[in-house]
Amino acid sequence: MQDQNTPKQPAPSTSPDLKSLRLPANYGATLGVKKLLTIVPVVRPKKPQFFRTHGSEDMTFPAMILENKESRESYVVAPEIAQEISELVRPVMLHAAIDRQNNAFLIPVPLPGEDGTRNPWHESLAQAVEHAKAKWIRIAANMHVGGYDIYEAEGALPDPEWPEDGIDALVEVAFRGKIISSLDHPVVQSLLGKI
C-alpha cells in the first residue's frame, strides 16, 4: 500500500497491551457524594402533578397532625400532647410519595374516626393513594361528587427512583422544627388563644 515516497513506519511497538492502560471513568467513586434529602413537603398532590406512592407498608407512618391553616404548615404532635388538644389534631397516615421529577413528599391521609367511617373526600384520597402504588396518577377535586377524580397516565412510564432514605428519615426532614412535644409550643398557645 505504500509508495516509495511514503515515510517509514515505526516498528510495531512493544508497549503493553493498550487495554491494560485504560483508566476507568468512575468519576466521584472515591468522593462519596450523595444527594441529601433536605426538603420533604407534606401535601396533597397538585392537580397537574403525576405521582406514585410507595407500595410497602414500611413506607407509611401514623401520626397525629396539627394543621395551621394560616401558615399552611403541618406539625406532628406527640401522643401525650395530642390527647390534651384532641379537638385541634387529627390522626393521619403519612404515605411516602414521589413525583415525575423524583421529588419525594408525604401525603397525609386522614384515618377513619372511632366509628370506622371517614369523610368521603378522605376516603377518595385513600383510594387514590392505594391506586398510586402501582400506577402513575394525578388527582383533581370533583366538587359535584365530593371526591377526587383519578387520572391514570396512559404511557408506559418508568417506575420512580425512590430515595434510599426510609420513612423515618422522610418524616424527620418533613417535620424538622415542626414537632409539638409540649403545650407551651407557640402554635398551640396561639390556637388555644393564650397568646
Next chain:
Amino acid sequence: MTALDFSDGIFLVDFEFHPARGREGNPPVPVCMVVREWPSGRTWRYAQADLQQMAAAPFPTGDKALCVAYYASAEMDCFHVLGWAPPANVLDLFTEFRCLTNGLRLPHGNGLLGALMHFGLPGIGGEQKDTMRDLILTAGPWSSAEQLAILDYCETDVVALDNLLTAMHDQIDWPRALLRGRYMQAVSLIQMNGVPIDIDALAKLQTHWLAIQDQLIADIDRDYGVFEGRTFKARRWEDYLVAKDIPWPRLESGRLDMCDATFREMARTYIEVAPIRELRSALSEMRLANLQVGDDERNRCLLSPFRARTGRNQPSNSKFIFGPSVWLRGLIRPKPGWGLAYVDWSQQEFGIAAALSGDPAMMEAYRSGDPYLAFAIQAGAVPKNATKKTHEAEREQFKACVLAVQYGMGEASLAARINQPVARARQLLELHRRTYRQFWKWSDCAVDEAVLGGRLWAGFGWQIHTRDELNDRSLRNFPMQANGAEMLRIASILLTEAGIRVCAPVHDALLIEAPLDELDQAIAATKSLMQEASRIVLDGFELGSDVKEVRYPDRYMDKRGAVMWDKVMSLIGGAAPA
C-alpha cells in the same frame, strides 16, 4: 515503567530545520541535530552535511532506548526526511507538560521556554530564540560562524530538555506518556502525507477571489436579499427569517445572535441557511494565501496535537484545508489513480456517553443503529415498530434533543432549534433525563469529581485541572470530547502502524487515501481498526463508522458547502462542479 527501563539509554534530541525551498507546506530540511544522553550529559552535535551522510540515527533507537524531544512530531518529520527508521519509543515533554498542566493558568505559555519557567529552570531568552529561528529560516548558505551559532543554539534546547526531564521525571505517567509519544509519531506520518489538493482550482480561486466577491454576493444573495454592498444587514436577515419561519437564537438584548457558531449550528438544521453562512464566513475569514500547500500539491500544516483542552488537535483554521469554510473542502481531490475515504465514527459522542456511563438503555439505543429513533421509542413517544420513515418528525425532535444534551443546550435553545414551544423542549429534555438515568447520574458524578476532586481525566490519561473551570456544560462534555480525542489518537496509531496512508484527522474522522485498486481494502482495514480503537477506549463497547468515498476524478465535497462551491466555480469558469 520508568526511565530506568531503557537499558540502551535515553537520548534527548533536537533538530533545527526549515521548510524545503522556503515554502510552508513542504517537508522540512534538517539543518543540524544535537543529541544528549540523559542523565550523563554526553553530547553529540551534527551539522547538516553530517546528517545527510547517515543512513540511520546515530544513537540507539530500538526497544530498549528512549528518544526524548519537545514537540516530537517535528523531530520525527526530520527522521522521515532523512530516511531514518523512527525510534521505537518516544517521550514528548511538550505533551507531558500539556497533560500535567492542562486547565492551569500558565503565564509563560506551554512552549519550551514556558515549561522551563514553570519549573523555575533557566532557558535562553525569547529574543535570542527568534533571532536564531529567523537565521535558520533563511535556509542558508551560512558562514562557518553562523553554522556554529546554529549548533550552539540547538544544543541549548537539548540542555533545556535535560533540565526539564530531570524536573518532570517523577511526575510522568510513563506507560501512557509513551502512548502519547507513539501518537506524535503517527502525527508526523500524517503531516508528512498531507491532503491532496486540486492545485488548478486553488490557483484560479486565488487569482479571481477578490474580483468575484461582488458577483458572488449578488449571486447568492439573490435568494436572500440581505446584503447591502458587501455589508450583511441584520435587519434584512431578520425579515428573511420571519418570511421563512426560521426561529433564530437571540442574545439577552433581544437582538439576533449573529456569531458564526450560531450560523453554523443553524445551518445543520436549516440547510437553506448554509449558503449564506458559507458566504459570510468566506468574506470575513478566508485568506486563501494562508492555506499551506507544498510543491507536491498537498496541504500540510502542523496538526497541533494536544493543543485543545480536550486533548484534541487544533490546527490553524486558515492553514488546514478542514478549516471552517466547508465549501473549500471541494479543493480536496485525489490524484489520478487514487481514491480518498472519509471515515467517521457513527454518533461518536452518544456512543462514548453510553459506554462510559454504563447506561444500559443508552447502549441499547446506540446498538440499534439509530439512537435518535431508539430514544423516541424508549421514551414511549413513538410505537415500538416506528421507523425513520413513519415517524420522521418525531425522530428529528429526539435527535435535536440528544444533540442539545451533548452541547449542553438549555430548553430555550432547543425550542428554537426544533421550532417548537419551550414547553416541548423542556419535555424532551426531561424525557432524556428519565430515559437515561444512569447516564445522568454518571454525568452528575463527573461534575462532582471536577468540583471536589479538582480534575477530570480520559481513558488514557489526558486530564484537565478544573479548579478554575466551573462551567457545568464544559465539565459534563469533557469526558466525551476527551475520550473521543483518545479514540482518534489510538486509531491514528493503529492505522499508520498498519501502513494505511492517513491524510488528516478531522475531529471524529480520518481521511485516508489509497490507489484505486486498493481503496476498498484500505477502507475495510480502516473501519476495522477504528472499531478496535473504540473497543480499546470504551472497554469493549464498539462504535460503528460511516464512509464517504471519493475516487479520482471526483472531488471531496461537504454537502453544506456544495452550493457555495458551485456558485464560485461557475463565476470563475473553473473547475469541475461538486
